[in-house]
Amino acid sequence: MKLILSLTSPYARKIRIVLAEKALPYAQEVDIPWLAETSVPDYNPLGKVPALIADDGEVWYDSPVIAEYLETQGGPALLPAERLAALPVRQTEALADGITDAAVAAFLESRRPAEQQDAASIARQLTKIRRGLAALEERLGQRKGFGGNDLNLADIAVGCALGYLDFRFPQIDWRSNHLPLASWAAQVFARPSFADSLPPPA
Ligand SMILES: N[C@@H](CCC(=O)N[C@@H](CS)C(=O)NCC(=O)O)C(=O)O
Structure with a gap:
């Protein structure tokens, strides 16, 4: 998995913490959505971070959806199943x-x-x-x-x-x-x- 993020984004921080608490391995790609040369819109048409590229190539955004996706990937549950x-x-x-x-x-x-x-x-x-x-x-x-x-x-x-x-x-x-x-x-x-x-x- 690869997380597209900026290091100051509180929404990206939410996902970094979910990944850490679940001990899921991932790579980080820092991409500042405000810069002219950003590639964030290639992953999220809204041009916002975080976006998560899953191992199967699917791209997930925004942070609540990414958190829901990560719930399917193992580690301690962070949401009730019901x-x-x-x-x-x-x-x-x-x-x-x-x-x-x-x-x-x-x-x-x-x-x-x-x-x-x-x-x-x-x-x-x-x-x-x-x-x-x-x-x-x-x-x-x-x-x-x-x-x-x-x-x-x-x-x-x-x-x-x-x-x-x-x-x-x-x-x-x-x-x-x-x-x-x-x-x-x-x-x-x-x-x-x-x-x-x-x-x-x-
Ligand atoms: N609801 C989104 C909010 C994401 C968001 O607003 N991210 C900010 C960074 S803190 C961003 O990328 N802003 C760029 C823009 O609005 O163009 C989420 O939870 O992921």
Whole structure:
């Protein structure tokens, strides 16, 4: 298998962590989708990473679909096999990915020349992030993790969303406002799969 990725992509990080937790062998091809010379559209018409080239030549995107595919490839299960039981896990994944989407959108807007930035658009994305964090804390409740005792895809997606906030928006300081998420994250971030997939310094 070959993963087409950028090392700063939180969605690609999600898949790197899934591959590491499942101990599945794969090669990495770094390809920055924003560069003129990118080959990413050859794999994903949407021009986004991650994309996974399977051993049979099939190409999978986006990250939820890749995660579903990898579930068929062995290693510890990260999703319940029963479809209805998998839905809450996928719902938390969607919530976490949505926080990431809002953070990516706010970051891209903030990179535009100052006079072209839309402050209202950034504020709207930051509100989504705030609401999303509150919803995550509620979903975690008193549980040890989003998957109960065993790490699952929801834990991985949430960890990547929070890690992306640390990377691009340290000023949000989600730990101070969400102590249960902070203590959960301290455990999860210590796993080798998370520690080994940190984005390079900005
Ligand atoms: N929903 C997609 C999102 C992927 C995505 O937006 N990736 C970003 C990198 S963080 C990208 O490739 N952006 C390039 C673009 O939008 O043209 C997934 O979960 O894989």
